[in-house]
Amino acid sequence: xxxxxxxxxxxxxxxxxxxxxxxxxxxxxxxxxxxxxxxxxxxxxxxxxxxxxxxxxxxxxxxxxxxxxxxxxxxxxxxxxxxxxxxxxxxxxxxxxxxxxxxxxxxxxxxxxxxxxxxxxxxxxxxxxxxxxxxxxxxxxxxxxxxxxxxxxxxxx
Amino acid sequence: xxxxxxxxxxxxxxxxxxxxxxxxxxxxxxxxxxxxxxxxxxxxxxxxxxxxxxxxxxxxxxxxxxxxxxxxxxxxxxxxxxxxxxxxxxxxxxxxxxxxxxxxxxxxxxxxxxxxxxxxxxxxxxxxxxxxxxxxxxxxxxxxxxxxxxxxxxxxx
DNA sequence: CTTGACCTTCCAGTGCAGTGGAAGCCCTAC
DNA sequence: GTAGGGCTTCCACTGCACTGGAAGGTCAAG
Numbered sequence: 001x002x003x004x005x006x007x008x009x010x011x012x013x014x015x016x017x018x019x020x021x022x023x024x025x026x027x028x029x030x031x032x033x034x035x036x037x038x039x040x041x042x043x044x045x046x047x048x049x050x051x052x053x054x055x056x057x058x059x060x061x062x063x064x065x066x067x068x069x070x071x072x073x074x075x076x077x078x079x080x081x082x083x084x085x086x087x088x089x090x091x092x093x094x095x096x097x098x099x100x101x102x103x104x105x106x107x108x109x110x111x112x113x114x115x116x117x118x119x120x121x122x123x124x125x126x127x128x129x130x131x132x133x134x135x136x137x138x139x140x141x142x143x144x145x146x147x148x149x150x151x152x153x154x155x156x157x
Numbered sequence: 158x159x160x161x162x163x164x165x166x167x168x169x170x171x172x173x174x175x176x177x178x179x180x181x182x183x184x185x186x187x188x189x190x191x192x193x194x195x196x197x198x199x200x201x202x203x204x205x206x207x208x209x210x211x212x213x214x215x216x217x218x219x220x221x222x223x224x225x226x227x228x229x230x231x232x233x234x235x236x237x238x239x240x241x242x243x244x245x246x247x248x249x250x251x252x253x254x255x256x257x258x259x260x261x262x263x264x265x266x267x268x269x270x271x272x273x274x275x276x277x278x279x280x281x282x283x284x285x286x287x288x289x290x291x292x293x294x295x296x297x298x299x300x301x302x303x304x305x306x307x308x309x310x311x312x313x314x
Numbered sequence: 315c316t317t318g319a320c321c322t323t324c325c326a327g328t329g330c331a332g333t334g335g336a337a338g339c340c341c342t343a344c
Numbered sequence: 345g346t347a348g349g350g351c352t353t354c355c356a357c358t359g360c361a362c363t364g365g366a367a368g369g370t371c372a373a374g
Contacts, residue, residue: 004320014321019362034370036321048288049281056265056286057258060361067282075277077269080285084266091259095252101214102248108213109241112234120232124206125224128237129213131205161350171351176332191340193351217331 006039010047017047024064025050027071057087163196167204174204181221182207184228214244 003014010017020026026046030038046067053063062083069076112128120127164171177183183203187195203224210220219240226233269285277284 052288105245131209
């Protein structure tokens with residue numbers, strides 16, 4: 001089948017499928033004389049796996065590694081289980097961070113109700129966010145290094 | 158004071174301070190004849206506010222808006238409270254998503270213990286991640302608006 | 315023979331908050 | 345007069361998963 005049909009059958013766009021090929025999660029298919037990609041049935045399953053693995057929180061780079069193990073030495077199950085464990089730990093940490101941040105926001109929000117809007121001084125910009133209180137609480141949490149986003153789901157619609 | 162001293166006093170780098178100026182969260186200071194930035198004391202407070210607002214989950218764009226309200230019409234408290242409410246709702250949503258994902262990963266992980274590694278077929282890549290199970294669980298989950306962050310990093314291999 | 319859907323490649327941009335580095339000026343101490 | 349540290353600007357890059365668009369080739373129907 002051509003890329004358009006694969007896109008329709010997998011629920012992805014043709015553009016995304018080409019991107020997946022370049023990302024190494026989908027093998028480069030045969031080409032027609034015209035240059036058009038010609039996919040076999042297996043491509044649908046492969047894309048289903050990619051979607052399922054993404055939904056389980058794996059990145060494309062991780063999925064690519066899993067697939068390379070699969071296409072090389074054999075069953076990647078151990079590797080996958082290790083990835084799941086790592087992601088579970090990441091999720092626990094992130095959930096704890098976000099929960100702490102949520103509590104902090106709630107505290108600020110509640111405190112705001114007790115403040116006099118007129119008492120807000122330009123120097124502090126806004127007294128609802130005191131310049132000394134929050135820092136410690138979320139210093140570990142709201143750090144901004146690695147992206148995440150996971151949880152995806154509605155990611156591609 | 159020059160930018161190096163402000164950096165030391167605020168706990169940021171000079172580079173970050175210049176970036177904040179370009180992002181509109183720190184007003185452009187006076188310049189010495191040499192072109193060096195010359196900051197007043199207030200800049201320390203301003204940067205403390207920016208850090209506190211970031212710790213409370215606000216983005217630089219939101220902080221810039223708050224500051225523009227402050228420097229314009231007056232007290233931005235209402236605006237800030239609205240932002241806090243929005244972020245609280247975002248956090249609730251994201252925590253729920255991540256919690257659902259966490260449960261799903263746990264399910265896959267548990268199920269993996271019952272599987273025979275030899276039964277893994279190349280077509281499915283890896284039976285630990287079934288191509289039909291996960292989708293529904295996180296389908297409702299992550300919109301891409303709220304960035305997550307957090308250090309995933311190549312935890313595998 | 316043309317229309318239009320479909321396909322190709324390549325380049326660039328998105329969002330977020332910075333970080334890295336190059337090329338070059340300023341200032342003080344030795 | 346030179347060594348150094350600090351400062352300036354500008355551009356590019358990070359991570360992640362796409363998405364948009366341009367310029368052009370392919371193919372079947374009318």
